[in-house]
Amino acid sequence: MEIPYEVTPRRDTGLYNAKLAVWLFLASEVMLFGGLFSAYVFLRVGVIDGVDVPWPWGINVHKTFVLIGFINTLVLILSSVLVVFSWVALKERNFAKFRALMLCTVACAAIFMGFKTVEYRSKLMRHFDIRLTDGSMMEGTIFNKSFDIPFSVESAEFNLIGSSPGFIFDIDGEFPEMTVAWTVGGSGGKEETQVISSKRDFNKWFVRTRTAMTKELSDERKRYRGEIKAKEKAVFAAEEAGTLDAVELKEPVMPDVVTKAVAKLTKPYDLTARRTRVGKIFRGEEGAHNDTLTYADGCKLIGVGGDDRVIFEPHYVDMQLVPLHKQKDSMVWDVIGDKHAKEAWYKNRDHAYEEMEGYYAKKDAEIPEKMLRGYFINIQSIHDKEHKKGFMEEFIYEFKAGIEGTAYHHEDGHHDDHHGDKHDDHAKEVGGAKDDAHGDHGHHVVIKVPRDKIKFLNSHGPRAGNYYATYFTITALHGLHVIGGALVLLYFAVFGKRLYRKNPEHLANRVEVGGLFWHFVDLVWIFLFPLMYLL
Amino acid sequence: MAGSPEEMAKHKRLYLIVGIWLGVFSCVAISLGVFPILDVGPPGATWEDIVIGLGVSGIKAGLVSWIYMHLNHEKGLVYKTLVFTIIFFAALMGLTLFTLFDPIKESYPTIQTLRGLLTR
Amino acid sequence: MSETAAHPHDDVHDDHHHEEPFWKKYVFTCDHKVIGIQYGFTALLFLAFGFFLMMVMRWSIAYPDRAVPILSDWPWFQAWLDNEGRVTGDLYNMFGAMHGTIMVFLGVVPLAFGAFGNYVTPLQIGAPDMAFPRLNMASFWCFLIGGVLMFVSFFLPSGAAKAGWTNYSPLATTTDLGFSSLFWTGQTQWLLGMVFLISSSLLGSANVIATVINLRCKGMTWMRMPFFVWAMLVTAFLLLLAFPPLEVAAIMQLMDRLAGTSFFVPTGLNVGGMAFDAAGGGSPLLYQHLFWFLAHPEVYVLILPAIAIVSEILPCNTRKPLWGYKSMVYAVMALGFLAFIVWAHHMYMTGMGPAISTFFQATTVLISVPSVILITSLLISMWGGSIRFNPAMLFATAFIPMFGIGGLTGLPLAFNLTDLHLHDTYYVIGHFHYVVAPGTIFGLFAGIYHWFPKHTGRQMSSFLGHLHFWPSLICMNGIFAPMFLQGMQGFHRRAFDGGAAYEQISSRILAEDGTFVATIFQKLNFVAEGANVMMIDLNQVTSTFAWLLAVFQVPFVINLFMSAYTGKKVTSDNPWDATTIEWATPTPPPHGNFTEEPVAYRGPYEYSVPGADKDFSPQFEKGEDGDDSPDTEESEKSVSAKSDH
Numbered sequence A: 001m002e003i004p005y006e007v008t009p010r011r012d013t014g015l016y017n018a019k020l021a022v023w024l025f026l027a028s029e030v031m032l033f034g035g036l037f038s039a040y041v042f043l044r045v046g047v048i049d050g051v052d053v054p055w056p057w058g059i060n061v062h063k064t065f066v067l068i069g070f071i072n073t074l075v076l077i078l079s080s081v082l083v084v085f086s087w088v089a090l091k092e093r094n095f096a097k098f099r100a101l102m103l104c105t106v107a108c109a110a111i112f113m114g115f116k117t118v119e120y121r122s123k124l125m126r127h128f129d130i131r132l133t134d135g136s137m138m139e140g141t142i143f144n145k146s147f148d149i150p151f152s153v154e155s156a157e158f159n160l161i162g163s164s165p166g167f168i169f170d171i172d173g174e175f176p177e178m179t180v181a182w183t184v185g186g187s188g189g190k191e192e193t194q195v196i197s198s199k200r201d202f203n204k205w206f207v208r209t210r211t212a213m214t215k216e217l218s219d220e221r222k223r224y225r226g227e228i229k230a231k232e233k234a235v236f237a238a239e240e241a242g243t244l245d246a247v248e249l250k251e252p253v254m255p256d257v258v259t260k261a262v263a264k265l266t267k268p269y270d271l272t273a274r275r276t277r278v279g280k281i282f283r284g285e286e287g288a289h290n291d292t293l294t295y296a297d298g299c300k301l302i303g304v305g306g307d308d309r310v311i312f313e314p315h316y317v318d319m320q321l322v323p324l325h326k327q328k329d330s331m332v333w334d335v336i337g338d339k340h341a342k343e344a345w346y347k348n349r350d351h352a353y354e355e356m357e358g359y360y361a362k363k364d365a366e367i368p369e370k371m372l373r374g375y376f377i378n379i380q381s382i383h384d385k386e387h388k389k390g391f392m393e394e395f396i397y398e399f400k401a402g403i404e405g406t407a408y409h410h411e412d413g414h415h416d417d418h419h420g421d422k423h424d425d426h427a428k429e430v431g432g433a434k435d436d437a438h439g440d441h442g443h444h445v446v447i448k449v450p451r452d453k454i455k456f457l458n459s460h461g462p463r464a465g466n467y468y469a470t471y472f473t474i475t476a477l478h479g480l481h482v483i484g485g486a487l488v489l490l491y492f493a494v495f496g497k498r499l500y501r502k503n504p505e506h507l508a509n510r511v512e513v514g515g516l517f518w519h520f521v522d523l524v525w526i527f528l529f530p531l532m533y534l535l
Numbered sequence B: 001m002a003g004s005p006e007e008m009a010k011h012k013r014l015y016l017i018v019g020i021w022l023g024v025f026s027c028v029a030i031s032l033g034v035f036p037i038l039d040v041g042p043p044g045a046t047w048e049d050i051v052i053g054l055g056v057s058g059i060k061a062g063l064v065s066w067i068y069m070h071l072n073h074e075k076g077l078v079y080k081t082l083v084f085t086i087i088f089f090a091a092l093m094g095l096t097l098f099t100l101f102d103p104i105k106e107s108y109p110t111i112q113t114l115r116g117l118l119t120r
Numbered sequence C: 001m002s003e004t005a006a007h008p009h010d011d012v013h014d015d016h017h018h019e020e021p022f023w024k025k026y027v028f029t030c031d032h033k034v035i036g037i038q039y040g041f042t043a044l045l046f047l048a049f050g051f052f053l054m055m056v057m058r059w060s061i062a063y064p065d066r067a068v069p070i071l072s073d074w075p076w077f078q079a080w081l082d083n084e085g086r087v088t089g090d091l092y093n094m095f096g097a098m099h100g101t102i103m104v105f106l107g108v109v110p111l112a113f114g115a116f117g118n119y120v121t122p123l124q125i126g127a128p129d130m131a132f133p134r135l136n137m138a139s140f141w142c143f144l145i146g147g148v149l150m151f152v153s154f155f156l157p158s159g160a161a162k163a164g165w166t167n168y169s170p171l172a173t174t175t176d177l178g179f180s181s182l183f184w185t186g187q188t189q190w191l192l193g194m195v196f197l198i199s200s201s202l203l204g205s206a207n208v209i210a211t212v213i214n215l216r217c218k219g220m221t222w223m224r225m226p227f228f229v230w231a232m233l234v235t236a237f238l239l240l241l242a243f244p245p246l247e248v249a250a251i252m253q254l255m256d257r258l259a260g261t262s263f264f265v266p267t268g269l270n271v272g273g274m275a276f277d278a279a280g281g282g283s284p285l286l287y288q289h290l291f292w293f294l295a296h297p298e299v300y301v302l303i304l305p306a307i308a309i310v311s312e313i314l315p316c317n318t319r320k321p322l323w324g325y326k327s328m329v330y331a332v333m334a335l336g337f338l339a340f341i342v343w344a345h346h347m348y349m350t351g352m353g354p355a356i357s358t359f360f361q362a363t364t365v366l367i368s369v370p371s372v373i374l375i376t377s378l379l380i381s382m383w384g385g386s387i388r389f390n391p392a393m394l395f396a397t398a399f400i401p402m403f404g405i406g407g408l409t410g411l412p413l414a415f416n417l418t419d420l421h422l423h424d425t426y427y428v429i430g431h432f433h434y435v436v437a438p439g440t441i442f443g444l445f446a447g448i449y450h451w452f453p454k455h456t457g458r459q460m461s462s463f464l465g466h467l468h469f470w471p472s473l474i475c476m477n478g479i480f481a482p483m484f485l486q487g488m489q490g491f492h493r494r495a496f497d498g499g500a501a502y503e504q505i506s507s508r509i510l511a512e513d514g515t516f517v518a519t520i521f522q523k524l525n526f527v528a529e530g531a532n533v534m535m536i537d538l539n540q541v542t543s544t545f546a547w548l549l550a551v552f553q554v555p556f557v558i559n560l561f562m563s564a565y566t567g568k569k570v571t572s573d574n575p576w577d578a579t580t581i582e583w584a585t586p587t588p589p590p591h592g593n594f595t596e597e598p599v600a601y602r603g604p605y606e607y608s609v610p611g612a613d614k615d616f617s618p619q620f621e622k623g624e625d626g627d628d629s630p631d632t633e634e635s636e637k638s639v640s641a642k643s644d645h
Ligand code: HEM
Pocket: C166, C299, C300, C302, C303, C345, C346, C364, C365, C367, C368, C371, C406, C407, C408, C410, C411, C413, C414, C415, C419, C422, C423, C424, C428, C431, C432, C435, C436
């Protein structure tokens, strides 16, 4: 059986099957990315000033990445051109040229993905935001494994219902030896114990005990319902016989199955509890060994909590979410504990105000209320014209006011990316001089932020806010398309010879269709680039 | 469109020129971002920035789809499909946004209340 | 019009199918008919499973204070019941969410679009297979993976998804957060499953469109396509263009759950008294927009195939042409278009704002016009016919009033003022179930009875068919009609204890003691002797009919399997004396479908043509007069140019 119109177009529609299908597929892709772009616009326009996390505005935030994005744009455009020419080569029946051009295209895709990786890594590992409970925000670098809470576990309590307790997943390295204890036969029943020294054993034990417990619960419930029925029957019979007062009725007993288990560790085990899994930490008295850490699944650790303050080097302070009258004594100044920082910040703000005023005075207009809101309740951006240096810096708006004044930035060049390694060294230093909270290292201010003052803490990963969320989601999806498309094109280049010998037109069709997809991927990037990096 | 060799050569020239223009427009876009030539207003992404940024992208997208994806001579069915797709996409984006800019509903008080709640 | 000359190299498929091993012929097959049957059986299984979930829910509603019978000793179930063996809120939510999901995405759509779309569409346009047979197979396996994920999620520690079939955020984002592995929670698996199901639908729909557009046989011009094919084409377009935004929503919700983003998480969200650890700034409204942008077109995906099936069966069994074929075609296109711009009528109560509500109210009322054109045409098609009431026809006939009730009860929901009262009550449940259950499902049953002989060469038993149809019809109405009454009294659609929380409302009297209705209720033990009948007592009526409905599906199951082996053998390839091309194939159609190249000589519904020697003039039979010759390429072109869209 043959499917017609696989190679030659149908007369009345003028299309061969694959071409029709790829356009249909692209139509649905338009809706897919259309949905994502709609979400982008909806979320961005829908931001409520002073309440929602602000979206970073424009090139100023992404200055270190604009170059990468720009190069990637050119790379994709180049690859588009190459695809077209490789198709032309096929049409001219020049297979060698086709193959060479196609391989170049795939190489372009690889370069594109390489740059993306660099960018992702930098966003995920180097930039951090801390939002304090009063809404003030700091951006900077973190030196400890900040998402985690160090905890020295002595014992743990958990439930046998549900999946394995959360703390098991936080044990990395050698599995600590522990004695688990659980009760069979209701409260006051027989207590059983077992010594466990590997994760595998633990899981085995867990599943086995849970199954037994479930069975016990099930049996108990069956018994309980039986008793209810029996009582009902007895009542009924007694009523019939008129002896309701005389008979003694057995009260049904509620099933009583213990679902809790306890693990006692042979010796204290230091683990770092992952922030996303942990609910709360309660600190008992010093030295009492009764701090408790509660996981989201109800699992409880008892032991000694480590120092979980965040060692942080702030670069910017952002007051967009703090009402104007509260900015002066915002929590952030306490946390930073540096007078100069505060002064520098207010200098920058006043500067911004003057500039606004100058702009609107020239226009002979009042400063619109919205603008004022933007600047004073929400310091959205401060035009930093004083320090013109270099090509990229020149017209860049500082989004947030640098706390040490702008001098800090220029001494160090960029405070991020390129100096990642340096920071790591630095972290050790800071770790050594623990109590020196404001460690005097040139212009850096390294502080320790108490956990209970932090409302939200994250790197510039997808969690950081909707800009980053859309950025990661859309670019990742686009990246998947790039990879998929590149694989298909690679397939044509490597294994196309056979089909070419059989029917070159068929291969040309396939390449045309693959090329259409590839151009679409390029098209998406064409819109992504300004939306994500420039506006 | 595999025509005569001359036609092919003509096509090739066109493809090359378009490729160059795409590069040029990318440079235009980035320079608009880096040197805010038109950015006379308050800082941040202004209305003009958005129009220019997306306008340049629109031109680039047009070139790619029109020339490279051969939409300059495609079949009616493809056009029809795409037209409907664009309409539905516009509906999706436009009507969802309509929710935020409902002309009757005054959204301001809600925002005020919300802010009051959160800052109290 | 096969282009054998054009690709002489293509020898891959040639004549191998005789020796194909079992797994290749029935499991990993590329034959559109086998794939259709695979879809059909999987979907029937899921329908049965979804039905089972519903029966448990109905128990909880009717008898919230009694232990679930039979099931309550099964250990898996035990864990979800309370000590007394009653259904817990968690279990109810889980079953409710999964009932909706399974019925819509794993039951009706695969059966209607997957099974019938796959099996019948290529046959009706005279194509040898789908345009992309291997894509077709991929689509089925994608669907199966999605289905298995959904099913398996019941047995995870967290149970399956619990946030409703609509899966609204932030509820869906924050359910089951207490589990140490968020990935292995039902809620997350639901999203993953959806991503697979959506991908499957996208592949399937692109395939159907390509097939219909490019593989029509000689003479099969646009306006000679059976209405079924038109409806499938529009359905495929709905799936193709409406599903991606839901895929986006699913991906974003997945990110919210797994990567901690806050696409749909508003600022200041508290969960269980604790601040939810996310950046905030998201919009729950956005989720609803993206969801309903799909889900409204989805309801037409549910109903169009049923209308399509009915419009094949009606002309065949009334021996009359389909009335208003052209207007039906245009109506279905208008419907397909409008379906994309009415979605926010599900969101009147979200505080969207009156201007936008008004817009959507207007479009919603508009869309009922093409719907009414369709149903009126079907109704008129029966006028003056001498009707052959075989089981297929019975179901098809019943479809019309049932769909009518469902559609008409949609109108009060379309106006945002009345919707204020009716939203999220049992009235809404009644509305859409009238459309989907006695509507679509009856249409699908009709299709099974109608095309069964084509595939098996045997007739289904008419007796069992009647035994299936009449009780089903009664039960369906017994289930859904009371819902309108309750809904108008304000019964909330998601109250798991059947409205015990609505004591005030449920004290409304439906019938006083001594009246006829009350006597019946008392006799049936639904209310005590000498008591009035309250609105809340209708719960028991509904539930009882639901369980009865299950019982009366047994004849169908028996019929389906038994008739395949013992049914009356058909004597011709065209047992119903139908006119469309699928009846020109051998019985059952082989791989490749047609033994000789099919040609469409005339329109699809030429029954009782005056002057013809039979009461049907099949599309595939050459007639005497010159008009019946297939169009030449030229006229085909001009017809397609005129009639397309
Ligand atoms: C004339 C036609 C129709 C109109 C005017 C209409 C109108 C509506 C409206 C306004 C609602 C929202 C009610 C609410 O939540 O308050 C609704 C719900 C619904 N309709 Fe329709 N409808 C029509 C036809 C259909 C058809 C043909 C189907 C499908 C097969 C359908 C399936 C549904 C479903 C599934 C829901 C409930 C969704 C949910 O909230 O879970 N409707 N309808």
